[in-house]
Amino acid sequence: MTILHISNKSNFTKEEALKLFQPYTEEKDFHYFKSLSKAKDFLTNNLIEKEKHLDFIISDWKFNNDNSKTILNWIRNSLENYSSSNFQLKSIPFLLVEDRENQSANISDGFDAVIENFPNNFVNLKHNITSSIKKWRTSLADDLELIGLDPKTKTNYSIHRKSFISYYKLKVLSKTFVEKKSNSLNYIWSDFDYNNLVNSNELFEKKMKETLRKPTKYLEKEFHEFLCDNPTFVKGENFNKLLYEKHLYINNTRRYNEPDFINKPYEYSIRYPEIFEVKRQSQRLFWKNKDQLLSKAKKGFEQVVRYKKYMESKNEANEFYIKKYLGKVYNEYEYTLLMGSSEEKRYNENLVEELKNDFNFSEVSLVTYEDLLNKHIRLCDRLNEFNIF
Known part of the structure; x- marks a missing residue:
């Protein structure tokens, strides 16, 4: 899996962070930044401009005079696609690391999960990563069913798929994916033995x-x-x-x-x-x-x-x-x-x-x-x- 981690912990190195996320990713697929601006540049350069894939984002809350809600809102309000234009950028799973000193009850709105006691509580981290990814993939499966496509069978589209107009109902899939008549998802997690x-x-x-x-x-x-x-x-x-x-x-x-x-x-x-x-x-x-x-x-x-x-x-x-x-x-x-x-x-x-x-x-x-x-x-x-x- 490809992960973006945005950390405000000055003494928390990439090597230490990678050990936490090693069940989910490999070194070359783990992208680690200490500032929101650099993380946003990474997302712009790779996901928006080059349409690359990212599985989820996890971020601390406070960064000097800014916080991760700025990137969250930017993503959730985006009309851009990512991952070869297959998915809507606004759908990407975004997890928040709990900050008891600076967070209020409504801060977590829009995030897919809040990670408590990070990095000490690995059970909570694992649970929230798993539930967030499964929620995203379930929504993707619902979208595929809505447009009449089973990514494993790779069969021709049904009649209603050819005249599909309910794009507003799609939660993950992009309009581009539907219009280019894609008949499969070439991701290992969508088709494997x-x-x-x-x-x-x-x-x-x-x-x-x-x-x-x-x-x-x-x-x-x-x-x-x-x-x-x-x-x-x-x-x-x-x-x-x-x-x-x-x-x-x-x-x-x-x-x-x-x-x-x-x-x-x-x-x-x-x-x-x-x-x-x-x-x-x-x-x-x-x-x-x-x-x-x-x-x-x-x-x-x-x-x-x-x-x-x-x-x-x-x-x-x-x-x-x-x-x-x-x-x-x-x-x-x-x-x-x-x-x-x-x-x-x-x-x-x-x-x-x-x-x-x-x-x-x-x-x-x-x-x-x-x-x-x-x-x-x-x-x-x-x-x-x-x-x-």
């Missing part, structure tokens, strides 16, 4: 244990095949197309780069295409008792950096192949290296970041196999918890 996703978690964990016990020559390829068969491990909920071993030819020669995966985002996602490279789970990062990256671990980072230089080269010959696979050249890209164990990464977290900076690997995200599994488990838990469709 929960049992298959849950079963894939068990298969991945089993495969991890087996390959650590009996590593094979073709270990990386085995995980390639698994990820091709179970693409949500890489795609998550923000990416819609997983490209496998595409040849990125260099300067129109026969030489090419071949990243394991290229992950293409949905148009409504606030994300960029991701280069995703797979290395062994058993690959250690450091020499024993030495503060140095092992040569094979370093080569893994260097390989991703080579892909980075290609993707950002501004070379027309290289851009031809980027357009061929992604449809266009993007302003930014994301880079992920799947390698190693969480235990070694966790005990050397500061050293990992220090060495990444020393070798100019800072833009490469190091994800371990346990990290990837836990991320997918969280995704499955969210789909189960918020399921309406």
